Amino acid sequence: MTTALRQTGIEPVGEMPWGTHFCHFYETKDDLLETLLPFFKAGLEANEFCAWVVSEPLNEAEVWQALGRAVPDFDRYVSSHSIEVLNARDVYLAGGEIDLHRIIGNWSAKLEGALSRGYEGIRVTGNTAWLEQKQWRDFMEYEGELNRGISDQPMLVLCTYPLTTSGATEFLDVAGTHQFAIAKRRGRWEVVETPQLTQAKAEIARLNRELEQRVLERTTQLEAAIVDQRQAWSDLQETQKALAHVTRLTTISELTASLAHQVNQPLTAIVANATASLRWLDRTPPAIHEATDAMRCVIRDAERAGNVIAHTRELVKKSDGDKCLVSVDQMIREVLSFVRPELARHQVVVEEALAEDLVPVLADRIQLQQLVLNLIMNGIDAMSEVAARPRRLVVSCERGQRDSGAGVLVAVQDAGIGAHDLEKLFEPFFTTKRDGLGMGLSIARSIAQDHGGRLWARRNADHGLTLYLLLPEASDPRV
Known part of the structure; x- marks a missing residue:
């Protein structure tokens, strides 16, 4: 009752x-x-x-x-x-x-x-x-x-x-x-x-006092537990940041050959143009115009090498957790430029479909770069054993719709061998690579969730998978 x-x-x-x-x-x-x-x-x-x-x-x-x-x-x-x-x-x-x-x-x-x-x-x-x-x-x-x-x-x-x-x-x-x-x-x-009612009231008063004391004791215990939980959450966030940093370093190490190629090309050109410039200056009279053109090429190639190194340093450094307005299409182009030699090395053709009128997202730029880099590297790895069809990677971004408002939808579609259990892809330490850590997509999903977004996978109609990333627009009040 x-x-x-x-x-x-x-x-x-x-x-x-x-x-x-x-x-x-x-x-x-x-x-x-x-x-x-x-x-x-x-x-x-x-x-x-x-x-x-x-x-x-x-x-x-x-x-x-x-x-x-x-x-x-x-x-x-x-x-x-x-x-x-x-x-x-x-x-x-x-x-x-x-x-x-x-x-x-x-x-x-x-x-x-x-x-x-x-x-x-x-x-x-x-x-x-x-x-x-x-x-x-x-x-x-x-x-x-x-x-x-x-x-x-x-x-x-x-x-x-x-x-x-x-x-x-x-x-x-x-x-x-x-x-x-x-x-x-x-x-x-x-x-x-009645005497019975008087006795019952006294018993109720006693029970109320006991209940108040128990509530006070339990409240004290809960407050202590909340402090411990907050500390544990803070420690977990620091651990996740450290793990994400290690994963970035691992990804960069996988791109070492491509990075060396990207730096070696402008360095070789610098040496050639500097040598040519010396020859132009040794002439009598010196060929000033030709030497100047050669030195301009040296400066251009030095800037190319510097940009590669700067971009690599940005990916390698630890995130400070600060968020700013990020143009998603521009950020994707930067990541694609960075991995272009790796795409060429694996004979992967990239098709871009990047909308340019998108509202920015409020994000940690370094973490978002890592997320997109992980998606692209996952697509490259998924097609490493494909030989009977073109290795095609389609990277797109457009305005999407979230349950609570508008968002930016990023899609990375590969033509790989696919996966039997899509959710297992996002589990920590799950990998199909012989020497892989199995943390790339798991960390990518954590980054997406930390930014109020979602990351999921779907099978393509013919071959491979498409990874979808949906992020809230900066104007969304729930960001």
């Missing part, structure tokens, strides 16, 4: 849990109505089935009229049969005697019917002004059984007793068969608690 509190509508009582059985000692008819009308108004508005068992000084017609005045839109509750008004003698004295098993059985049946119709529970009140002295003992036995029986049921029961016929003995009997009693005398509310 739910432990949610129910609003009683009675000022000194407030909210009470299901299973509450209490009584009200009243002086006048108005006193009775002032208590019971808000009690039933609160029940109807809380989707509870309501039953009002009426006895003098009220009759059924008066109760219906009073409810109609007190409860907004009361006709709706009447038409849906959410409330019924019953005669006390019909409820308690059917058959001419008080049969507690019959009465409690009837309440159980009403509760079952109410729950089956979608009500939260039932709310009941019964007036006892009809009771005669000879029936008192049997009725108190019924009240005691009801008090014990509804403790775990979705029921609220309020019994009403007239003060004019309640002496000290009757008052003690009633208090002993209810959880507590309320009375309004001369305009003032009084609440009388």
